[in-house]
Amino acid sequence: MALSWGEITHITKVDPAKTLPQELTVLRDTDLVMVGGSDNVTEANTLETVDRIRTSVPDIPILQEPYSSGQISKETVKAVDYLSIPAVYNGDRDHFYTKHLSFFTSLTTKAEEITGTGLPVVGDLIASKGRDAVADVAAKLLPEGYVIQNLDSKAARVTGVERRFSEDEIAGTALATETFYQFPIMYIEYSGMYGGPSDVEAAAKFLDETVLLYGGGIQSHEQAREILSAGADAIVVGDCFHDDPARFRRTIP
Amino acid sequence: MALSWGEITHITKVDPAKTLPQELTVLRDTDLVMVGGSDNVTEANTLETVDRIRTSVPDIPILQEPYSSGQISKETVKAVDYLSIPAVYNGDRDHFYTKHLSFFTSLTTKAEEITGTGLPVVGDLIASKGRDAVADVAAKLLPEGYVIQNLDSKAARVTGVERRFSEDEIAGTALATETFYQFPIMYIEYSGMYGGPSDVEAAAKFLDETVLLYGGGIQSHEQAREILSAGADAIVVGDCFHDDPARFRRTIP
Numbered sequence: 001m002a003l004s005w006g007e008i009t010h011i012t013k014v015d016p017a018k019t020l021p022q023e024l025t026v027l028r029d030t031d032l033v034m035v036g037g038s039d040n041v042t043e044a045n046t047l048e049t050v051d052r053i054r055t056s057v058p059d060i061p062i063l064q065e066p067y068s069s070g071q072i073s074k075e076t077v078k079a080v081d082y083l084s085i086p087a088v089y090n091g092d093r094d095h096f097y098t099k100h101l102s103f104f105t106s107l108t109t110k111a112e113e114i115t116g117t118g119l120p121v122v123g124d125l126i127a128s129k130g131r132d133a134v135a136d137v138a139a140k141l142l143p144e145g146y147v148i149q150n151l152d153s154k155a156a157r158v159t160g161v162e163r164r165f166s167e168d169e170i171a172g173t174a175l176a177t178e179t180f181y182q183f184p185i186m187y188i189e190y191s192g193m194y195g196g197p198s199d200v201e202a203a204a205k206f207l208d209e210t211v212l213l214y215g216g217g218i219q220s221h222e223q224a225r226e227i228l229s230a231g232a233d234a235i236v237v238g239d240c241f242h243d244d245p246a247r248f249r250r251t252i253p
Numbered sequence: 254m255a256l257s258w259g260e261i262t263h264i265t266k267v268d269p270a271k272t273l274p275q276e277l278t279v280l281r282d283t284d285l286v287m288v289g290g291s292d293n294v295t296e297a298n299t300l301e302t303v304d305r306i307r308t309s310v311p312d313i314p315i316l317q318e319p320y321s322s323g324q325i326s327k328e329t330v331k332a333v334d335y336l337s338i339p340a341v342y343n344g345d346r347d348h349f350y351t352k353h354l355s356f357f358t359s360l361t362t363k364a365e366e367i368t369g370t371g372l373p374v375v376g377d378l379i380a381s382k383g384r385d386a387v388a389d390v391a392a393k394l395l396p397e398g399y400v401i402q403n404l405d406s407k408a409a410r411v412t413g414v415e416r417r418f419s420e421d422e423i424a425g426t427a428l429a430t431e432t433f434y435q436f437p438i439m440y441i442e443y444s445g446m447y448g449g450p451s452d453v454e455a456a457a458k459f460l461d462e463t464v465l466l467y468g469g470g471i472q473s474h475e476q477a478r479e480i481l482s483a484g485a486d487a488i489v490v491g492d493c494f495h496d497d498p499a500r501f502r503r504t505i506p
Contacts (some may be wrong), residue, residue, distance in 0.1 A: 085433065088375055089354060094348045101342060143433045173360025180338065180353055180396045180437050214362025 003061065003082065003142075005211045005233055008032050010224070010252050013065075013215065013238035014053065016045035021245045024056035029252045033057075033058060034236065035080070036065030038154040038191075043073050050079045063142065077140075082143040084185065090174050091148065092160025144185040145177040149199065150216065153191035167202040174203035178210045188232075190216025192239060194223060194228050197230030205229025224251045256314065256335065256395075258464045258486055263477070263505050265316075266468065266491035267306065269298035274498045275308035282505045286310075286372050288333070289318030291407040291444075296326050303332045316395065320411060322356050330393075337395040337438065342426050344401065345413025397438040398430040402452065403469065408443035413464065422456040427456035431463045441485075443469025445492060447476060450483030457484025477504045 008031040014020070027033060035049055041158040050062055063082035066072055077083065085103070095183035145169060148161045155161075165173060170188070177186045186207060188199050194217030203212055214227045215236030227235050240247045261284040264384045267273065268290035280286060280481040286306055288299060319325055332337065336497055338356070341348040400423060401414045404505070408414075418426060431437045439460060441452050447470030456465055468489030480488050493500045 087433075089350065093349075096346075096350055097342065097429075101422065101426055101429055103425075104429040104433065105422050141432050143435075169354065169358050171355055172356075176350075176354055180340075180357065182396075184438050188394040 003032070009228060009234045011215075011234050012241050012248075013236050014049060014241065015238065016041050016049040018242045020049065020052060021047045021242070023245070025054060026249060027053065027057045029249070030060065030237075031234070033060055033062045034065050034084070035062060036067065037119055039157050041067065041071055043071055043076060046071055046076055050076070054079075054112050065144070068099075074173045081140075083140055084144050086144045086146045086159075086187070087183070088146045088159040088161065089146060089188065090161050090163060090165050091146075091156075095159040121243075132213060142185055143181075143183045144187050145173070145181055145183040145210075146187045146211075146241060147173060147199075148189045148191065149190070149195055150191045150193045153189075153193075155189060155191045165199075167198055170199045171206055172200040174206040174210070174212075178207050179249075183210060185211050185213060187213045187215065187236075190214075191200040193217045194219070197226050200227055200232045207231075218251050219247055221250050221253070223234065223253050228253060256285070262487050264466065264468075264479060264487050264489045265474075265494050265501075266489050267302060267494065268491065269302040271495045273302065274306060274495070276498070279494075279498045279502060280306065280310045280313060283490075283501075284358075286313055286315045287318050288315060289320065291320065291411050294320065294324055294450060296324055296329060296395070299324055299329055300332060303329070307332075318397070320480040334393075336393055337397050339397045339412075339440070340434075340436070341399045341401060341414065343414050343418050344399075344409075348412040352466050382476070395438055396436045396480075397440045397462075397466075398426070398434055398436040399440045399442055400426060400452075401442045401444065402448055403444045403446045405497065406442075406446075408442060408444045415467040418452075420451055423452045425458055427459040427463070427465075431460050436463060438464050438466060440466045440468065440489075446470045447472070447483060450479050453480055453483040453485045459486075471504050472473070472500055474503050474506070477506050481506060483486050494500040 010030050011034055012027055012030040013034045016035060017037045017040035031033050033053055034045055053062060061081045063084050064076060064080040065084045112240045147165050148159060149164050150156060151164060174186055179181050186203060197211045200214050211233045212231060213234050213236055214232040218224055218235055218237050226236050237248060237251045263283050263289055264285045265280055265283040266287045269288060270290050270293035279422050286480045288302055288385050289433060306315060314334045317329060317333040318337045325438050400418050401409045401412060402408060402417050404417060427439055431438050439456060464486045466487050466489055467485040471477055471488055471490050477488050
């Protein structure tokens with residue numbers, strides 16, 4: 001099931017380690033929910049969060065964005081629609097590929113213990129290791145090329161980001177994402193701080209197949225419009241969803 | 254122009270820094286020529302080599318596999334059919350992504366000085382920075398996910414490879430290549446030493462869209478058949494092309 005990115009301009013990032021608003025129907029006007037955080041996220045609180053969201057807004061697709069394989073299990077894979085794994089371009093080696101190769105090696109060798117059997121994604125792979133199975137994995141996985149631009153954020157600390165990318169480097173990273181890594185998503189993350197439209201403008205020039213997401217500090221309709229006008233396919237709004245649902249509502253285009 | 258991988262089982266790797274055989278028509282039964290090496294390759298000897306090959310066997314596609322951007326110019330991009338850039342999974346950080354991001358950043362900012370204008374690939378990009386241009390770049394580029402398994406080779410030293418991958422890791426890397434990085438090529442490189450079929454068997458189970466190449470020490474019809482039977486889409490033969498054309502001929506399936 002491919003996401004229809006053309007219809008997605010507003011994404012809500014829900015952090016399972018934070019308190020959720022009492023009333024989740026506020027999510028009904030967002031286009032996609034991303035479940036993930038940078039700290040204290042577990043399999044259990046992920047499942048609980050996904051379950052609450054499904055109950056309140058059953059038609060909104062849910063994407064899990066884990067930062068460690070401990071947050072992925074048979075149950076989480078069943079519960080979510082997409083599994084997105086970030087590769088952080090300006091992070092350390094672990095967060096661009098070492099952890100990813102370990103994860104996929106685990107899938108091929110210890111798949112039963114990590115994920116159980118009978119899953120839509122990995123079960124068939126274990127059974128047949130064949131053509132259709134790999135296609136199924138590919139269909140549910142959404143690799144993301146990340147650039148984390150707020151060095152003071154938890155996300156930067158967790159992934160070993162020590163340096164912001166310049167706008168030229170953002171442009172080059174976009175071209176590499178589009179033509180070399182061919183990730184379906186490039187994500188410019190200002191985590192908690194509004195970064196303005198310039199990085200998005202730099203990246204958007206070089207993206208075509210790859211979808212461009214911007215996240216960080218969006219708290220108003222004007223900021224949402226500014227980022228979308230600069231060329232982002234969608235904005236990701238997180239903090240104010242947890243802190244101030246009325247403000248959150250104003251970020252929806 | 255997409256390569257028809259179904260028709261390619263035998264690839265010849267021609268090292269511009271080594272002496273070429275007097276008679277290049279020996280290449281007429283190979284399916285693809287890769288031009289590249291690990292040492293002393295320059296833009297000039299690349300161009301000279303490509304020119305000699307074109308003259309002798311005009312119908313064989315030529316792919317350049319550079320290890321540094323100094324080997325790429327306006328002329329080389331024009332001269333070759335494909336440009337393949339290796340990302341070495343078990344190498345250092347530079348050889349998996351830092352150099353790649355620098356290269357693409359250069360393309361977006363200093364494209365004129367690196368590559369000139371009017372090229373089929375990059376020229377249009379500079380002119381329009383638009384949709385079709387990026388598609389053109391994507392069409393000529395063939396990213397390769399590499400695993401270098403001979404620690405004593407020059408290739409391993411150049412790319413910072415300090416550890417061979419186990420068969421389990423090869424399998425995981427194949428699954429990651431197919432589903433996460435989505436590189437069109439995975440290349441198992443034993444550089445100068447025959448590695449046998451086991452790594453190829455481990456990788457082939459998890460590859461579908463991604464083409465599997467094996468290179469290293471193939472000197473006979475039996476070895477060629479063994480690697481192809483193990484699941485490689487094509488074998489890459491290099492050393493004996495330079496050293497012993499009669500032996501080289503016996504590696505052609």
